[in-house]
Amino acid sequence: MAEKLNPTIEITNLRFTYPGIDGHPPPGSTPLIDVFTLSLNAGERCLLVGSNGAGKTTILKILGGKHMVDPSMVRVLRRSAFHDTALTSSGDLCYLGGEWKRDVAFAGFEVPIQMDISAEKMIFGVPGIDPQRRDELIKVLDIDMSWRMHKSSDGQRRRVQICIGLLKPYKVLLLDEITVDLDVLARADLLKFLKKECVERGATIIYATHIFDGLEDWPSHLVYVAHGKLQLAMPMEKVKEISNLSLMRTVESWLRKERDENRKIRKERKASSLSEFEKKIDGTRVIGDPARALNNGWAAGRLHSTVKGEENFVLSSNRVLRG
Numbered sequence: 001m002a003e004k005l006n007p008t009i010e011i012t013n014l015r016f017t018y019p020g021i022d023g024h025p026p027p028g029s030t031p032l033i034d035v036f037t038l039s040l041n042a043g044e045r046c047l048l049v050g051s052n053g054a055g056k057t058t059i060l061k062i063l064g065g066k067h068m069v070d071p072s073m074v075r076v077l078r079r080s081a082f083h084d085t086a087l088t089s090s091g092d093l094c095y096l097g098g099e100w101k102r103d104v105a106f107a108g109f110e111v112p113i114q115m116d117i118s119a120e121k122m123i124f125g126v127p128g129i130d131p132q133r134r135d136e137l138i139k140v141l142d143i144d145m146s147w148r149m150h151k152s153s154d155g156q157r158r159r160v161q162i163c164i165g166l167l168k169p170y171k172v173l174l175l176d177e178i179t180v181d182l183d184v185l186a187r188a189d190l191l192k193f194l195k196k197e198c199v200e201r202g203a204t205i206i207y208a209t210h211i212f213d214g215l216e217d218w219p220s221h222l223v224y225v226a227h228g229k230l231q232l233a234m235p236m237e238k239v240k241e242i243s244n245l246s247l248m249r250t251v252e253s254w255l256r257k258e259r260d261e262n263r264k265i266r267k268e269r270k271a272s273s274l275s276e277f278e279k280k281i282d283g284t285r286v287i288g289d290p291a292r293a294l295n296n297g298w299a300a301g302r303l304h305s306t307v308k309g310e311e312n313f314v315l316s317s318n319r320v321l322r323g
């Protein structure tokens with residue numbers, strides 16, 4: 001992507017691996033995200049695509065300040081997302097993903113989202129919100145104020161959650177597939193609203209998704225990640241120049257190529273009597289001496305993920321949204 005003059009998001013040679021419970025990357029582990037560089041400007045809408053396990057959620061969480069990395073590797077609004085907690089508390093940086101689903105329920109208002117509480121109470125309970133913005137969001141998401149959270153459908157609850165998440169006028173928004181429960185109309189209206197936010201207010205959005213329906217004219221940029229590495233980052237006009245297929249078919253062709261290459265590599269490894277899959281070092285177990293400081297540019301996360309291990313891995317992946 002061309003160099004930006006005043007970027008809102010700057011990722012420079014990002015390297016990251018999930019730490020073991022000693023807080024350090026397991027010795028000998030290969031970074032999950034490696035040599036990742038990307039820069040986005042105000043007003044840009046970036047679609048983040050890649051196969052399952054490519055690293056999209058991890059990248060979004062790093063940008064959302066949920067994992068600690070060297071401040072020089074990731075700057076959001078010229079600040080360090082992890083170290084500058086005012087970025088998120090002010091609402092300038094907003095992350096909506098799987099964990100956010102739980103945060104709203106338990107951390108945001110200290111009431112479970114499935115409690116007997118009305119949509120109105122939840123939405124109007126957020127202090128310091130511009131009433132005009134709130135009304136617009138309620139309209140966009142077509143929320144009925146009388147919905148009782150314990151009796152509403154997944155999609156209805158999701159709409160209320162999205163509404164609450166978007167109440168503050170963020171400058172940078174990170175979306176980890178949040179539209180799965182929404183019906184076609186709600187999704188289309190939400191995407192339209194988000195695009196308007198970028199065009200009119202200069203917000204920057206990164207949206208990781210596997211659903212391409214209605215997205216053809218939404219993004220300004222497309223970023224493709226595979227195995228934690230940046231494969232391609234370009235403006236949509238360029239994508240359209242190199243491919244005359246639809247957005248979905250274009251991405252599908254890249255993923256097919258990637259899968260075929262992976263299969264070929266596995267076959268070759270098997271033929272050379274190597275294990276079919278490269279040996280992965282388990283980042284959830286303590287390996288080596290916990291007292292040893294071993295930081296090769298990698299750093300521990302803020303999440304409890306490393307302590308909870310496998311259980312938390314499932315929760316922290318956006319699979320929880322699809323469950």
Ligand SMILES: Nc1ncnc2c1ncn2[C@@H]1O[C@H](COP(=O)(O)OP(=O)(O)OP(=O)(O)O)[C@@H](O)[C@H]1O
Pocket residue numbers: 018032050051052053054055056057058059283284305306312313316317318319
């Ligand atoms: N908490 C964790 N601890 C250790 N490894 C993790 C953790 N979370 C994810 N991973 C590893 O990181 C890889 C990338 O996961 P990530 O959730 O970022 O992928 P993704 O591109 O968002 O996938 P999907 O499309 O399936 O949501 C996974 O294959 C997994 O091996």
